[in-house]
Amino acid sequence: MKPRLFLLLLLLTLKGFAQPKPLEGIVFDKESKERIASVNIHDLTNGIAIYDNLKGEYQIIAADGDILVFSKQNYRSDTIKVQSRAQLAVSMVRLAIQLKEVTVHNTSLTPDQKLEATKNDFTKIYGSLAYGDYLSTPYGGGAGLSIDALWNSISRSGRNASKLRDVIQQDYEQNVIDYRFNREYVAGITGLKDEKLTSFMFRYRPGYYTTTNMNDYEFITMIRANLRRFLRSQRTYGLPPLVSK
Numbered sequence: 001m002k003p004r005l006f007l008l009l010l011l012l013t014l015k016g017f018a019q020p021k022p023l024e025g026i027v028f029d030k031e032s033k034e035r036i037a038s039v040n041i042h043d044l045t046n047g048i049a050i051y052d053n054l055k056g057e058y059q060i061i062a063a064d065g066d067i068l069v070f071s072k073q074n075y076r077s078d079t080i081k082v083q084s085r086a087q088l089a090v091s092m093v094r095l096a097i098q099l100k101e102v103t104v105h106n107t108s109l110t111p112d113q114k115l116e117a118t119k120n121d122f123t124k125i126y127g128s129l130a131y132g133d134y135l136s137t138p139y140g141g142g143a144g145l146s147i148d149a150l151w152n153s154i155s156r157s158g159r160n161a162s163k164l165r166d167v168i169q170q171d172y173e174q175n176v177i178d179y180r181f182n183r184e185y186v187a188g189i190t191g192l193k194d195e196k197l198t199s200f201m202f203r204y205r206p207g208y209y210t211t212t213n214m215n216d217y218e219f220i221t222m223i224r225a226n227l228r229r230f231l232r233s234q235r236t237y238g239l240p241p242l243v244s245k
Contacts, residue, residue, distance in 0.1 A: 022059035025088035027052050039072045111175035173208040180211050190227045200230050
């Protein structure tokens with residue numbers, strides 16, 4: 001009895017060691033690059049079926065050689081054969097064309113309000129794509145590449161998130177200048193109108209640092225000093241001509 005019991009325990013132990021660790025990955029839309037939630041992932045080899053989470057991430061027990069089927073309503077099913085233990089990114093093709101959502105903002109918003117509205121529209125570049133921690137603790141312990149790092153490495157939006165944040169910041173700074181150095185305000189100080197006002201504002205447009213650091217008295221003094229320079233000049237001020245390409 002003892003040899004048989006020992007053999008049974010040995011077989012159970014070996015089976016436990018042979019149990020593969022979960023295969024991890026993400027599922028995303030091939031066209032929009034947005035992550036897809038509630039995708040059914042069915043291992044045809046061992047019969048296990050799961051759904052990915054709201055971030056499009058999944059973990060499934062699958063061995064090398066297993067056949068996985070990814071399916072979701074309004075998407076074409078995708079079949080993949082497991083060939084390694086590396087994290088697996090799966091892109092799915094939508095069967096119907098999805099129109100992008102357009103948000104219209106009130107033009108009377110302040111620059112800070114516009115910036116917050118923009119951040120709400122681009123939550124991904126200020127959220128998951130802005131993660132600074134690229135290491136996570138995978139199944140079984142140890143440090144490994146996080147799902148978000150994997151996503152950023154394959155997603156165009158992930159690769160360009162930093163550049164897009166820079167563009168949004170530049171737009172915000174220009175909005176701050178426009179908000180203070182506006183036509184009605186400058187016309188009231190200079191008395192200029194129409195083309196002369198446009199030419200003056202183009203030539204003497206202040207920078208972001210000047211706009212945000214001068215008090216009202218300093219800002220008005222600067223505009224009046226620039227007006228004297230503008231009026232002393234004998235040449236015609238104007239916007240550069242449009243050149244067709």
